[in-house]
Each structure stands twice: as C-alpha cells, then as structure tokens.
Amino acid sequence: MAQPNPSVDAPWIRSVVAQYERPLTLYASKFVGDLDRARDVVQEAFLKLCRQERAKIEPYLAEWLYTVCRNRSLDICRKESRLVRLGDVQVAAQVDSESDPSASMEATETRSLVLAMIGSLPDKQQESIRLKFQHGLSYRQISKVMDLTTSYVGYLIHAGLKTIRDRLSEEPGAEDTGPVARIPGPTKQPARPLSEDRSGDPPQSSRGKVAGRG
Numbered sequence: 001m002a003q004p005n006p007s008v009d010a011p012w013i014r015s016v017v018a019q020y021e022r023p024l025t026l027y028a029s030k031f032v033g034d035l036d037r038a039r040d041v042v043q044e045a046f047l048k049l050c051r052q053e054r055a056k057i058e059p060y061l062a063e064w065l066y067t068v069c070r071n072r073s074l075d076i077c078r079k080e081s082r083l084v085r086l087g088d089v090q091v092a093a094q095v096d097s098e099s100d101p102s103a104s105m106e107a108t109e110t111r112s113l114v115l116a117m118i119g120s121l122p123d124k125q126q127e128s129i130r131l132k133f134q135h136g137l138s139y140r141q142i143s144k145v146m147d148l149t150t151s152y153v154g155y156l157i158h159a160g161l162k163t164i165r166d167r168l169s170e171e172p173g174a175e176d177t178g179p180v181a182r183i184p185g186p187t188k189q190p191a192r193p194l195s196e197d198r199s200g201d202p203p204q205s206s207r208g209k210v211a212g213r214g
Contacts, residue, residue, distance in 0.1 A: 008050050016061065017046055023135050024069050030130070031073035041072050063141040066131065070145055113171070117164045125160035128153050 021042060029038035045068040049057065057064055118126055124146070131137045131145060139157075143150045 009054050012054060013046070013050060016049065016065075020062075020065055021046075024065060027066065027130065027135060028069045028073045030127075031070070032076055037076070038073075041069055041076070044072055045069050060141075060144070062137060063144040066135070066137065066141075066145040114164065114168070117167050118160070121160045121163060124148075125156045125163075128156040129160045132157055 024042045024045065025035060025038045027038075028041040029035050032038050032041060045065055048068055049065070118129055121129070127146060128142055131142045132139075137145065139150045139153050142148075142153045146153065148156075
C-alpha cells in the first residue's frame with residue numbers, strides 16, 4: 001500500500017480539508033446514497049492527496065479532488081450493481097443542519113423548491129449544474145471532472161437552467177419576487193452537439209480522459 005508523502009505540507013492539507021470537505025461530501029452523497037459513505041469517499045480522496053506532490057496537484061486542485069471523489073463513488077456503485085441516491089433536498093437539509101441550524105424558513109423553502117426541480121433533470125444536467133452553482137467550478141473544471149468537452153458542459157447547463165426557469169415561472173409570484181430571479185439565464189444557447197443522441201451522452205470522439213485521477 002502506498003504511504004503518505006513524507007514531505008507532505010500538513011498546513012496546506014488542513015486548509016484543503018477545511019475548504020473542500022463539506023462540498024465534496026455533498027457531491028459524493030449524490031452517488032453513494034448516504035452521508036456516512038460519502039464522508040468515507042472524501043477521506044479517501046484526502047489520503048490520496050497526501051501521497052501527491054503539492055506542486056503538481058495545486059494548479060488543478062479542485063477538479064482533481066472532484067474527479068477522485070466521482071470516480072471512487074461510481075466505483076462503489078458499480079461494485080454494488082446499483083446507484084442509490086438521496087434526494088437533493090434531503091442531502092442539503094442534513095448537511096445544512098450540521099453547519100447552519102439557524103437558516104431561515106424562507107431560504108430553506110426556496111432552496112428546497114429549486115433543488116427538487118434540479119433533481120428532476122437528466123443526470124448529466126443535474127451534475128453539471130450542481131458543480132457550477134453549488135460547488136463553484138468553472139466550465140473547464142467541470143469538463144475535466146465529468147470527462148466531457150467544455151462546449152457540451154455549456155449546453156447541459158443552459159438546457160437545465162432553462163427547464164428550471166420555465167418550471168419556476170409557473171409558481172405564483174415567482175417572476176417578481178420568487179426563486180426565478182435567483183436562477184441565472186444564459187442570453188445565448190450553446191450549439192447542440194450535432195451527434196448527440198437521446199441518452200444525453202456526448203459523441204465518443206469528443207471525450208477526453210483525465211489521466212491519473214482515479
């Protein structure tokens with residue numbers, strides 16, 4: 001078994017854990033189905049980080065961490081031959097209850113409504129929107145994590161946001177004061193990939209591997 005790098009920068013690792021532990025746990029929980037297993041996935045990612053050279057990892061730290069957690073989560077699901085996910089609202093409520101028990105009822109209800117609608121989108125749209133707006137990753141970083149082209153990530157996000165805005169606009173009073181105003185709306189739709197099929201998967205030739213991120 002590989003051992004931690006003896007020259008590991010402990011203060012840096014602690015700062016990484018402080019910054020990424022909660023969002024990575026939320027992200028992994030969507031795949032593995034509960035917070036305890038998600039925490040195990042995240043801890044494995046941090047242990048793997050301790051075996052890396054900081055200079056090589058730091059320039060793309062965020063996508064490296066999310067890719068490691070995603071690959072490990074999917075590996076667990078494949079071994080169990082199933083994919084069990086907690087609902088977005090349930091996961092958000094559990095994580096938020098640990099970190100911010102005083103959240104206002106109005107904010108909670110609005111977030112629950114938006115998250116419920118995200119949960120009804122196709123899987124790739126859900127994941128790309130979460131990575132962009134819940135986790136703050138760039139299109140380039142998302143493309144590395146999801147192993148897609150940047151343009152296809154843009155299409156997924158646009159299509160998902162348009163669906164959410166359309167559904168939210170049907171809520172009473174949503175256009176003026178409700179959650180629709182909080183959902184960004186792209187002014188121009190990215191071109192739909194010509195060879196995209198109904199499964200939502202991009203063309204095989206457009207996908208690129210992220211080496212050493214498993």
